[in-house]
Amino acid sequence: MNTDETITIYDVAREAGVSMATVSRVVNGNKNVKENTRKKVLEVIERLDYRPNAVARGLASKKTTTVGVVIPNIANSYFSTLARGIDDIAAMYKYNIVLASSDEDDDKEVNVVNTLFAKQVDGIIFMGYHLTDKIRAEFSRSRTPVVLAGTVDLDHQLPSVNIDYGQAVKDVIAILAENHQKIAFVSGPLIDDINGKIRLTGYKDGLKVNQLDFSEGLVFEAKYRYDEGFELAERVVNSGATAAYVTSDELAAGLQNGLFAMGKSVPEDFEIITSNDSPITKYTRPNLSTISQPVYDLGAISMRMLTKIMNKEELDEKEIILNHGITKRGSTK
Numbered sequence: 001m002n003t004d005e006t007i008t009i010y011d012v013a014r015e016a017g018v019s020m021a022t023v024s025r026v027v028n029g030n031k032n033v034k035e036n037t038r039k040k041v042l043e044v045i046e047r048l049d050y051r052p053n054a055v056a057r058g059l060a061s062k063k064t065t066t067v068g069v070v071i072p073n074i075a076n077s078y079f080s081t082l083a084r085g086i087d088d089i090a091a092m093y094k095y096n097i098v099l100a101s102s103d104e105d106d107d108k109e110v111n112v113v114n115t116l117f118a119k120q121v122d123g124i125i126f127m128g129y130h131l132t133d134k135i136r137a138e139f140s141r142s143r144t145p146v147v148l149a150g151t152v153d154l155d156h157q158l159p160s161v162n163i164d165y166g167q168a169v170k171d172v173i174a175i176l177a178e179n180h181q182k183i184a185f186v187s188g189p190l191i192d193d194i195n196g197k198i199r200l201t202g203y204k205d206g207l208k209v210n211q212l213d214f215s216e217g218l219v220f221e222a223k224y225r226y227d228e229g230f231e232l233a234e235r236v237v238n239s240g241a242t243a244a245y246v247t248s249d250e251l252a253a254g255l256q257n258g259l260f261a262m263g264k265s266v267p268e269d270f271e272i273i274t275s276n277d278s279p280i281t282k283y284t285r286p287n288l289s290t291i292s293q294p295v296y297d298l299g300a301i302s303m304r305m306l307t308k309i310m311n312k313e314e315l316d317e318k319e320i321i322l323n324h325g326i327t328k329r330g331s332t333k
Contacts, residue, residue, distance in 0.1 A: 007050045016044040066096045067306065068116030068124040070109065073224065074101040077278040078249065078295060079127055082150055085299025086125055093307045095122070102128065104224070110134050117142055123306045125149050125299075129192035129224075131158075145309040149302035150295070152194050159315060161302045163324040165194055166202035168291045169245060171326055172273045173206025176243040179333065180271065181212060184241035186232060186255060188224045188248050195247050203245060222251060229254025233262055243271040249280040252288055256331060272331040286330020293324045 009027075013020045018041060025033050026041040033041075044050075069086055071079045087097050100116060102109035109128065113135065116124055123145045128135070131153055139146050139158065148160035176183045185203045190196035204214050217239050222228035229251035236244060236255065246252035252274035256266050264270050266286060274281060274290045281288040301320060308315055 007048045009050070012041065012044050012048060012050050015048065016041045064120050064122055065094060066098055066119065066121045067303070068098050068100060068113075068119070068121040070112055070116070070124065070126045070128065071099060071101050072104050072109075072128050074099070076224065076250070077280055078150070078276040081278065081295045082127060082299040085296040085301075086149065086303045087299075089300045089303035089307070093303075095303075095307070104129070106132050106134065110138060113138050117144060123147070123310050125302050125306060126158075127151055129188065129194060131193070145306060147302045147306045147309070150298050152198060153319075154193055154197065156319065159305055159309065159318045161298050161305065161320045161322065163291075163293045163298075163322050165198045166205070168275075168293075168324045168326075169199050169202030170206040170209065171324075172245045172291060173203060173210060173212075175326060175328075175332065176245065176271060176273065177206070177210035177212060180241075180243040182215075182218060182239070182241045182243075183207070183212070184218045184220060184236050184239060184244040186220045186222070186229070186236065186244045186246040186251060188222065188251065190219075190221050199247055224248045224250055226250045226254040229256075230258040230261070233258025233264075237262060237264065237270070242269070244273075246272060246274045249274050249276045249278045249288065249290070252290075252331075253280050253284050256284055256288065266331050267333050271333060273326070274331075277327060281329065284331075289329045289332040290327050291324055292327040294322050297322060 009020050009023050013023045018037060022033060022037065023041055026038050067090055069083055071083060073079060083099060090097050098116060098119065098121060100112040102112050121144060125147050127149050128151050146158055148158050150162060151160060152162060153160055173183060187195045207214050218241055220232055220236060222232055233255055244255065246255060252272055256272055259266055259270050266272060272288060274288045277290040277292045281290050305315060
């Protein structure tokens with residue numbers, strides 16, 4: 001046999017003296033194969049080093065057993081933990097993952113999604129800071145099922161798994177309001193629905209419940225980056241704020257170190273509570289107090305939802321909200 005060429009299912013069938021359908025049944029774990037036939041086919045598969053082509057297999061079954069995962073920033077530990085939850089459940093259900101980063105760029109995000117559609121993925125799990133009109137249009141044009149993980153759909157069209165971000169921020173403000181009159185809202189881009197609509201509303205509601213006034217001067221916007229948080233420290237202190245809720249762990253770590261660079265002490269002079277309980281919260285000294293959320297579970301449950309949709313099963317719930325808590329560490333008194 002010519003070993004320079006890719007071994008095909010036809011080669012295996014001919015060598016084992018069985019039909020291609022029988023080889024297919026063995027490869028796919030179908031029970032309707034005699035044990036001695038199955039052993040013979042597996043022996044030939046091993047000897048020839050046959051690797052079933054997922055796309056070729058997909059042409060027959062209309063499935064590629066591949067799921068696309070769109071992540072906004074592969075370096076962000078929140079999203080990488082989420083992706084691990086997705087990957088573990090995908091493996092359990094025999095799906096392969098194609099991970100694609102949009103690098104927080106709206107146009108690249110569209111290209112990444114279209115590339116996944118072109119690869120004929122069976123489904124997509126989308127993680128992003130907000131759903132742009134362009135992305136919505138791509139999703140609605142395609143028949144490929146999509147589930148959102150850690151991403152909010154204000155139009156309630158797509159299945160999703162999240163925590164109650166607004167309530168979580170209210171819980172943070174209730175804690176900080178015990179010792180502070182001026183609490184800053186330090187956020188990633190406010191154009192992102194999760195920040196500009198849900199978290200900011202939670203912040204305003206939290207202030208109101210605790211008889212504190214809202215001031216635009218206490219709202220700070222930055223990119224999701226450590227250095228931006230560091231550079232914000234002076235402005236935050238000059239605003240008169242003595243505490244901050246921060247929407248991103250990278251930003252929070254930067255803010256805390258920026259405060260130290262100014263000679264401020266955390267938590268004695270300034271208290272901080274951040275959002276995602278990613279590993280970054282433990283890298284800082286003191287460790288960052290944070291909203292705690294089951295990030296791994298957000299990923300795992302979103303993948304389980306996707307397997308149900310791909311198998312044409314009915315979803316019990318379309319929008320799943322998981323429990324959150326507040327973990328107090330060294331950045332609060």
